[in-house]
Amino acid sequence: MTSTTELTDVRRVLGQLRSSVGTLRSRYGDAAAVRRLSNDVERLEIDLAELSALPAPRSEPSGRETVLVPDTPYDPALWRDADDEGVGGRQPH
Numbered sequence: 001m002t003s004t005t006e007l008t009d010v011r012r013v014l015g016q017l018r019s020s021v022g023t024l025r026s027r028y029g030d031a032a033a034v035r036r037l038s039n040d041v042e043r044l045e046i047d048l049a050e051l052s053a054l055p056a057p058r059s060e061p062s063g064r065e066t067v068l069v070p071d072t073p074y075d076p077a078l079w080r081d082a083d084d085e086g087v088g089g090r091q092p093h
Helices: 003-028 032-053
Strands: none
Touching: 003 032
16 A cells, blocks of 8 residues: 555545534534544644655665564573672572
């Protein structure tokens, strides 16, 4: 998917959101929550316009390799004979 297509998709969805917030305004009037939603939509429109003005991103790969770090606990043996920074080495009891 190109960034132009993505920007077009965001514009379309933002238009739908703007319409839905308008419907909420007609139902709930000038409630604080509706005003906040309207402000949020306006902020999104400003951000989208700013993003649209940026030069198109390069489509070339960055050449960086992604390194996956597992969520599993580390082996406690890795920390054997390690010093606690600022505290010094562990004293045998």
